Amino acid sequence: MLRSHRCGQQPMNQGTHSEELPAEVLDYVAYVLGAEVTVLGRLPGGVNGGATRVQVAGRANAVLKAVPLAHPDHLDETLRARRVVEHMRKRGYPTPAWLGVGATATHAWHLMDFVDAAPAPELTPSLVEQLMEIIELRAGQASEPYDHWSYAWRVATGRESTVAGLDVDETPGQALLRRSVARLSGYSSVVSALVERLRLVCADVPPPRDAPDMVHADLSTPGNVLVRDGAVVAVVDIGNAGSGTRAIDLTTLAWYTFRDPLLDDVRGRLWTRILDLVGGEGAAVLTAAQILHMLEIPIRDGRRDVVPGVVKRGHRALDELNALRQLEF
Known part of the structure; x- marks a missing residue:
């Protein structure tokens, strides 16, 4: 049975996760589950929150993820993700079952089934095709009012939801x-030029009015895709899942195909599907939001050497999309 529990309110921990699983988290998970929990070792990946393989007494192995509490609603967001997992698994979506959810005074955690598979070392045309089919399982499956579609529009246009007449909880x-x-834009003239180009492309796009699909919103492929013998067996790190258009995840997938020229053809199929789902203006908004997020990460982390490559890829993505949009007219 899924269980959740929260300790008393204490100051939030704003830091990044430790490489070591805090002992108090492990003790509290054992308390909630009513069973001894033994650490077996770290798993690969887990950029935003360490993934640790554990043995729960009397049960199969599981994966424990714990992240520092960032704000008072952090546990509520984790519970939302659990509800998405439950909803989507009933519809055949390949994500591991969550066995427990909770929070200590400093960390939010969840425990999920262990999947005997490895993160995809790289994308291949076959994996992209498989992921496109998996993403289609999300059609019409929005179950939580956590709208990534309108959020992408706000990021891409730089406009507030109140200005656009949207009633959105951020x-x-x-x-x-x-x-x-x-x-x-304050980072450099090169970055500013790209940001200005993105804003111009999206300037006249109206805000979206519906969010019918389930959205993963963190499909940082290939790290969140588990494969065995060349087949996708699970999609993990679903903690940020919500509603929107599944074209958001297709756009993320398209972004990562730029890493390998062998993926150029399959990226063309991704662009076609994105345009079919949201049209040229919607595709422009989603592409702009993706580029802006990919710029923000290395700039925030001080990785100056990464920024020129992101800028170059951003312009290339816009060029490709604009060429395809011309064919619509």
């Missing part, structure tokens, strides 16, 4: 990230 994490994106 999470603290979304608000913080959007403010960080708004400061990108």
Whole structure:
């Protein structure tokens, strides 16, 4: 049975996760589950929150993920993700079952089934095709009012939801990230030129009015895709899942195909599907939001050497999309 529990309110920990799983988290998970929990070792990946393989007494192995509490609603967001997992698994979506959810005074955690598979070392045309089919399982499956579609529009246009007449609840994490994106132009003239180009492309696009699909919103392929013998067996790191258009995840997938020229053909199929789902204006908004997020990460982390490559890829993505949009007319 899924269980959740929260300790008393204490100051939030704003730092990044430790490489070591905090002992108090492990003790509390054992308390909630009513069983001994033994650490077996770290798993690969886990950029935003360490993934640790554990043995729960009397049960199969599981994966424990714990992240520092970033704001008072952090546990509520984790519970939302659990509900998405439950909803989508009933519809055949390949994501591991969550066995427990909770929070200590400093960390939010969740425990999920262990999948005997490895993160994809790289994308291949076959994996992209498989992921496109998996993403189609999300059609019409929005189950939580956490709208990534309208958020992407706000990021891409730089406009506030109140200005556009939208009634949208923005999470603290979304608000913080959007403010960080708004400061990108001050980084350099090259970055400023790209940001200005993105804003111009999206300037007259109206806000979206519906969010019918389930959206993963963190499909940082290939790291969140588990494969065995060349087949996708699970999609993980679903903690940011919500509603929107599944074209958001297709756009993320298209972004990562730029890493390998062998993926150029399959990226063309991704662009075609994105345009079919949201049209040229919608595709422009989603592409702009993706580029802005990919710029924000290395700039925030001080990785100056990465920024020129992101800028180059951003212009290339816009050029490709604009060429395809011309064919619509």
